[in-house]
Amino acid sequence: MNVVASRQFHMSQPTIDMWARLSGDHNPLHTDPEFARGSRFGGTIAHGHYSLAMIEDLLLAELGSRWLAGGVLRDVRFRAPVRPGRDYEIQLRPHEADLRVEIRDIVDGTLVVEGTAVVAGT
Amino acid sequence: MSRSAGEQPLLTFETVRQLSAFPGFRHTVSEQDLRDYRTATGCEDQGEALPAGYAAILGRLGYLHEHRMPPGGVLLGQEIAWLRPARSREPLDVTAVVQSATEDAGGRRKVVIVTTVRQSGDEVARVRVTVGWPT
Numbered sequence: 627m628n629v630v631a632s633r634q635f636h637m638s639q640p641t642i643d644m645w646a647r648l649s650g651d652h653n654p655l656h657t658d659p660e661f662a663r664g665s666r667f668g669g670t671i672a673h674g675h676y677s678l679a680m681i682e683d684l685l686l687a688e689l690g691s692r693w694l695a696g697g698v699l700r701d702v703r704f705r706a707p708v709r710p711g712r713d714y715e716i717q718l719r720p721h722e723a724d725l726r727v728e729i730r731d732i733v734d735g736t737l738v739v740e741g742t743a744v745v746a747g748t
Numbered sequence: 749m750s751r752s753a754g755e756q757p758l759l760t761f762e763t764v765r766q767l768s769a770f771p772g773f774r775h776t777v778s779e780q781d782l783r784d785y786r787t788a789t790g791c792e793d794q795g796e797a798l799p800a801g802y803a804a805i806l807g808r809l810g811y812l813h814e815h816r817m818p819p820g821g822v823l824l825g826q827e828i829a830w831l832r833p834a835r836s837r838e839p840l841d842v843t844a845v846v847q848s849a850t851e852d853a854g855g856r857r858k859v860v861i862v863t864t865v866r867q868s869g870d871e872v873a874r875v876r877v878t879v880g881w882p883t
């Protein structure tokens with residue numbers, strides 16, 4: 627299926643730390659490597675709302691006023707953690723009248739986040 | 749400015765079990781916040797205008813303001829509608845209302861609607877957040 631828009635990003639611990647300060651979410655699962663090593667994730671992971679912000683920004687850049695006119699990002703599911711040191715790609719694909727949103731690990735293809743972008747008027 | 753990690757009290761499920769709404773608050777995105785956001789996301793510089801993705805942060809702030817989730821607490825899902833532009837240094841009123849709550853063998857969850865409004869009354873963003881607490 628055609629990709630309408632895509633964007634790649636690299637996740638790093640400094641980015642996670644900056645996001646923690648910005649959002650006030652200092653959960654050690656994100657910011658404390660030693661604590662996170664003992665968790666079920668085996669290491670720190672990015673905040674879920676970071677991925678959502680990246681998706682929202684791509685949707686606005688791609689759809690402009692159409693997205694501002696009542697577009698909704700919905701049914702978001704976090705399938706796997708976004709980890710520091712890895713590269714990811716966000717893809718928007720047509721799905722019926724909406725857009726399917728996915729974030730995948732570029733190297734191994736793991737689906738980490740998925741959702742649906744409902745564009746106003748569609 | 750938010751409190752540091754060590755100073756933030758835990759937002760336990762016991763704390764919020766009876767809540768139908770979280771305490772509202774006024775939030776202003778500083779120019780430094782906006783610069784940090786651009787650095788973290790690589791998003792385009794749009795001057796003072798807040799990027800649409802900032803709604804994700806507002807959604808998180810709505811229920812977790814000045815608190816931290818206990819270990820095992822997770823963001824399970826989120827729906828975002830960015831309705832109207834806002835700017836840095838502009839006071840925004842953030843409210844969070846509990847839409848539904850479940851507590852059973854499958855887990856403890858709340859669905860919260862976080863609304864951000866300008867001083868003019870215009871709605872900037874509406875975020876529906878599903879939050880899970882450890883059992």
